[in-house]
Amino acid sequence: MFLSVLLVACNNMKTETAKEQNAELVFPKGNKVTNNNFTGSAWVQMFMTNDSTYNTSIGNVTFEPGARTNWHKHPGGQILLVTDGKGYYQEKGKPAQLIQKGDFVRIPPDTEHWHGAASGSGLTHIAINPNIDKGSVVWSQPVTDEEYNKVNE
């Protein structure tokens, strides 16, 4: 009995340690998104915004479970580096792709798409927007619950 209690305590400690370490972010979470270009709760930390020397914008984006961008496109394309969690990337008219920690996603120029967390997991990715001299992101309509739920089935 005494042994069991200690082992349970030991396992709980292990779980706590794991949780604490998952909670330790690599990059700052930044500010909560308050515009209408996202559904659900998301945070953005910009590292570099429309910098003409580097012709690039770079930010860190964190989505809570269920959160996602609206449909949108980038005239210069975009690259995602997934640093934590699980979610989806979908181009218009194509099946969604599961993306998770360690994945690298190329989003071609002028390609309508969305990205965001899975319904059961948060998602964090670095977003690199090269060729900003070709123009800024073009936002479109939200990803409806129907579209989103189909992907998460």
Next chain:
Amino acid sequence: MFLSVLLVACNNMKTETAKEQNAELVFPKGNKVTNNNFTGSAWVQMFMTNDSTYNTSIGNVTFEPGARTNWHKHPGGQILLVTDGKGYYQEKGKPAQLIQKGDFVRIPPDTEHWHGAASGSGLTHIAINPNIDKGSVVWSQPVTDEEYNKVNE
């Protein structure tokens, strides 16, 4: 006595868990660098190499303690996102800067510099090279032990 043994076992388990999780890489370590542009042991995983659509190269670089690049410059500039460990970034003729997990470094075009691990810590960073249409990296001489040790004093 029995309790002590269990608590020691418990603490060991906690330490093991922490070690395992630190060892869990976000991105692949890639291949060991075998050219002469680095001192010490380093690994590179390229995600995107001289891609003309994105006008960008992106890679993940891991340095063992003491490892560093040679002096070099990028005609289009470079951006580093430090994902783990501690190290240094130094521009020619300026003091070295300590860089560590979570840091973002802008390296201006045509600026002679080096980056690498501290003597007592590994370093992992994502390296983003924009404007690759302006030319490839220009490698120069190694960072001597004298130069390196001065930074690590």
